[in-house]
Amino acid sequence: MEQPLIEFRGVTKRFNNHTVLDQVDLQIYEGEVATIVGKSGSGKSVLLKHIVGLLQPDKGAILFGGKSIYKMGKKEWNRYISGVSYMFQNNALFDSMTVFDNIALPLRQTTNLDRKAIEERVRLRLEQMELGEVEKKYPSELSGGMQKRVALSRALATDPKIVLFDEPTTGQDMIRRNAILSMIADYQKRFGFTAILISHDVPDVFFISSRILALSEGKIIFQGTPEEFETLQHPFQHEFVQSLEELQEHLTGIYSKRNFKVRYQKILSRERPQESFVAGLFTLDNFEGICKLLGHTTGQMVLESLGRYINKHFGAVGGFSARQSRSEFSIILPFSYLSEAEQILRDFSMELQEEGLRIIQTEARIYRDICFEFAILAGLAGGEFGAKEIDRIMDDARENQREVARVYCGERR
Incomplete structure (x- = not known):
């Protein structure tokens, strides 16, 4: 020992x-x-x-x-x-x-x-x-x-x-x-x-x-x-x-991980077993690189802005989200199937590339004369209430992650 x-x-x-x-x-x-x-x-x-x-x-x-x-x-x-x-x-x-x-x-x-x-x-x-x-x-x-x-x-x-x-x-x-x-x-x-x-x-x-x-x-x-x-x-x-700990997580204004699980359990307790849902996991890739190049304060501002953007997009379709780790966010789309969630993710990815990254850079006060790079990864996994622990489903979503947006030297790619 x-x-x-x-x-x-x-x-x-x-x-x-x-x-x-x-x-x-x-x-x-x-x-x-x-x-x-x-x-x-x-x-x-x-x-x-x-x-x-x-x-x-x-x-x-x-x-x-x-x-x-x-x-x-x-x-x-x-x-x-x-x-x-x-x-x-x-x-x-x-x-x-x-x-x-x-x-x-x-x-x-x-x-x-x-x-x-x-x-x-x-x-x-x-x-x-x-x-x-x-x-x-x-x-x-x-x-x-x-x-x-x-x-x-x-x-x-x-x-x-x-x-x-x-x-x-x-x-x-x-x-x-x-x-x-x-x-x-x-x-x-x-x-x-x-x-x-x-x-x-x-x-x-x-x-x-x-x-x-x-x-x-x-x-x-x-x-x-x-x-x-x-x-x-x-x-x-x-x-x-x-x-x-307020109902919402301090940095991003979305659910804390604890309250995220509380809400999941409340839905689980009132829904029929095998009712389907989709879990998603989003990662700010190269978060440590952002902090090293642009400073820890700017890194946190990028994280805050991304969390708000995810919550706004998926909250509009009945989902709820939480900060999962230092650089990860999780979402739950209740009563959803994987096929429709994948379409929602495609719409999110397109909107993120078209305007979301610009909003994040503006809110984080990142200027174009600074050369930096980061990517946003996203993955989905289907589940049924009561069939599997939520943490295991999030692990499945992590394994399914792919790149949905990237910024290089201040430009969208």
Whole structure:
């Protein structure tokens, strides 16, 4: 069995007579994106502070690679803590320091690297994070999204094994919130660090998370995948998710994946078995390439516009849609047959090529002098209510995907 990278065993923490963490057991594995969810004041930040040693538990143990961090010698502790970085919710950049000096700060304070080695490390991060043109600027001269990239660059300067993100999207609008989450996911894949997030952004954060850990009344009541969390039968799940997740998904304004399934189940419960329907899956191909070339904010704007366009077209014929993953949308056409759904898709494809792509580019503020490329894939699969799990039908639709539209260098193809 895989050994956890970080493990809490029976961790209890009290402040005066108030128990914040109550015999917490949790596991975080190397290379994953683990998101801790819970109400305000539930102890999420307290949990992170235990990982970096700012707090010690009253009871229990915290293990790194199977060894208690409080039984480490000085050298071993220094090796451990140097591999942990913290990205603050307000970025915590120093306004009096340039971008270069902000990123260099942890290297100067926590390593024995000489000046040349530090400069080489910082320039590498600047290049990797596409910040080379702003290295001499001050944080106040940068956009909010660029400040986030500088803060993440600083967190990654020491090549950490673990990066802690404390509410990284606080105070951001829907587009920028998803752009920040997309940025975290992309750089986590690129650099391979283990990411531990505290977030309220349900369901948006689910699209980048490997595992969800739910903290309620001082206890971890759930550890598992986002899909498993959505089906959790517990008062916390219903109260927390319903209080934070509106009927419509934040970014696109269409159904969240959870409410998409709820609506499907409602239709299933009142229809005769073997009543036919068609499921569809749409993918924004090269989504990561769009984010890399045009920025994560623009990538999210393209995604938002595409989601609205899909919902408008298929909603007009009685369908309903949802955001399925970071770059996928799903639809259901109730009481439909595959042949008529294929004709609807052909009409959609033609309309998308004729005007839809232009609308998406305009809404995402993509200008023609920028050379970029993306495609939209679509696939359909027929089903009967009650005959097969909806997720399996969506898998069939994914296998049937083909290209229905493409943009290259700002021109439709």
